[in-house]
Amino acid sequence: MFNVRELCKLQLWLPLGLGLCLSLCLGRPILASHVRLPGYIQRHMNASADACVDFYEHACGGWSLAHADDVYASQLEQLDYEYHGSLAELLEQQPGPQEPRFVQLLRDNYVACRRLDKRYDAAQFVRWLAEWSSGEAESASESERENGRALIHLLKAYGLGELLQWESEEQEQEAATLSDAEQRLLQLQLPWPNPGDYLSDAGDYEMLTHASFGQLYRELQPLGVAERRLWKQLHRLEQQLSRCAQQQQEAESQQQQQQQQIKPLMLWLLPLPAASAGASVRRRPAYLSCVSALLAEQPASLLAVYLQLRLLQLLQQLPAPAFGRQQCAAQSRQLLTHAAVWLLQQQVPHAQQQHTNDTMHQLFEQLRQQFKLQLQANRNRFDNATQSFLLQKLQRMRLRVGVLPGGSPEQQQQQLEAHYAQLRLRANDYYGNLLALLRQAQRWAAGAEAEHGLFVVQSDGFGSYASCFFLFPRNLVVLPHSLLGANLYRPQQPKVLTHSGLGFLLAHELSHGFDLSGVVYDGRGKLASRQQRQRLATNARFASQKSCLKRRHAEIADEKFADVNGLSLAYDSYFTAHCQHKEATGARCGTALQRHFFLNFAQFFCRDDLQLEDTSEHGSSRQRVNDAVASSEHFARAFGCERSRHKLCQLY
Secondary structure: OOOHHHHHHHHOOOHHHHHHHHHHHHOOOOOOOOOOOOHHHHHHOOOOOOOOOOHHHHHHOOHHHHOOOOOOOEHHHHHHHHHHHHHHHHHOOOOOOOOOHHHHHHHHHHHHHHHOOOOOOHHHHHHHHHHHHHHHOOOOOHHHHHHOHHHHHHHHHHHHOOOOOOOOHHHHHHHOOOOHHHHHHHHOOOOOOOHHHOOOHHHEOOOOOHHHHHHHHHHOOOOOOOHHHHHHHHHHHHHHHHHHHHHHHHHHHHHOOOOOOOOEEEEOOEEEEOOOOHHHHHHOHHHHHHHHHHHHOOOHHHHHHHHHHHHHHHHHHOOOOOOOHHHHHHHHHHHOHHHHHHHHHOOOOHHHHHHHHHHHHHHHHHHHHHHHHHHHHOOOOOOHHHHHHHHHHHHHOEEEEOOOOOOOHHHHHHHHHHHOOOOOOOOOOHHHHHHHHHHHHHHHHHHHHHHHOOOOOOOOOOOOOOOOEEEHHHOEEEEOHHHOOOOOOOOOOOHHHHHHHHHHHHHHHHHHOOOOOOOOEOOOOOEOOHHHHHHHHHOHHHHHHHHHHHHHHHHHHHHHHHHHHHHHHHHHHHHHHHHOOOOOOHHHHOHHHHHHHHHHHHHOOOEOHHHOOOOOOOOOHHHHHHHHHHOOHHHHHHHOOOOOOOOOOOOO
């Protein structure tokens, strides 16, 4: 006969007994039998994990196993993957008799990309990159284009920054700013080497032999310099680079007798001691100083040619990049976003589009009203002018669903035809198309939105992939259509799923308008007056809560505020609107439904175990989920957890 804990261990393998097991083992309430979790939520859970200790593991611990055979690594990537799959399927169909010209452009770009899948030539890519950088980088002057500095600038942005310190501090700071065109290029899925491919033992740096140099030189013609002369210059440069590693070894051997031999490695395209990678570069001052001084003596034109040769050599050692359906659909979507969105939206019945649009705006209005109550409570005791400033900004804030222009379908099509009127693409010229699209993107950014009423996709990708975002200059929350897919949204799904998923995302972005960075902009997206900023800065409680956020969360303080406040707004907007009626019984809106809400919220962040600790401006997925729920007293009650003893940082 089993005792309770032995029974629990056995029932971990039995889905139907799982809730009972946790209730007996942990002494916490379970989901009521009449509130059934969707199958996908149950599949992604690890219900044996203690929700109070690690809620991310509890909600997402089964994600990796459930998606072991899938190519995407997160819930967000799944949305994009399915969106791109649908787009590729449409582009592979025969065009209709009255297909708009901008859809044919989209199709030509996709076909040209797919043709590269079996015809990829690394040398062609490097030649194209040099050609593009010589004429397209907005920050490059005529002299910079001629001497190769524009190409160096572009490659620095991708990974040369550790060693290319041959510029003065002023030049370095200026060079760190990417042009719009460079940002767009680096966002695309081009065959850039993966950092892991050149920061390993397999990437040992070897000097170019005369034979290997000759082969690379011929593949990259024209380089604008005689082969024999260039060989002498680069061979001498590489000999000097190798001596820098020897100097570092001698410097370190004086500090440690048993120092291992230093082997130069490839850090992107330049040699680096074997033990050095990332931040550890800075701990090798002898080597870094030697390389910096050496590069300072070299003409930019020579460095640009050397980087091209080394880039080609590295690319040829790596597997050929894929130009498959997913990759080409993704690139076409980013370069011709409005055309891609229009084509996919044509597959959705107009009535369903209208219903979804109305649902999202109703949801946003509920979130806005909930935050209005927060502001009106005035816990900071703001003066009347500041209260008016904050409430006016909230009132003016708008939601935009998708990036297409407003109006009837016919008007949309006319606007898109005008938007793409000057663009010319061919189904057999991938690199020519890429050049034309990057040039056109610059022109669009300069004035297309004002001319055609379009939202211009930004060079950092905003507007072209599955992520909500907030635009400070416009006081606008943008919700891409690609987020309106399963498992995040289904037109007839229970409202608790809509509020805990998309509701949280919209509330998160709304909160950015009032975070440490956003609160200094007014309702029209302009920087607030100096007087208003001073009033905010001198409010004692507000200043105290700002310091609390910065102290605990440093550079991600804005994101932490948006997560915590967004979850609170989403929760309150649902349970206030749907559960505070006389007919709403405890069975409908009690613990089971609350747990349902928090599980669905957390599963938006589910991702593969290997990527859990990826850090970014938001923090890791595990950290985001656990920090957000730790700040919620509703979560603590729903899962029977002890409340955190840490005082919360609450801006409002």
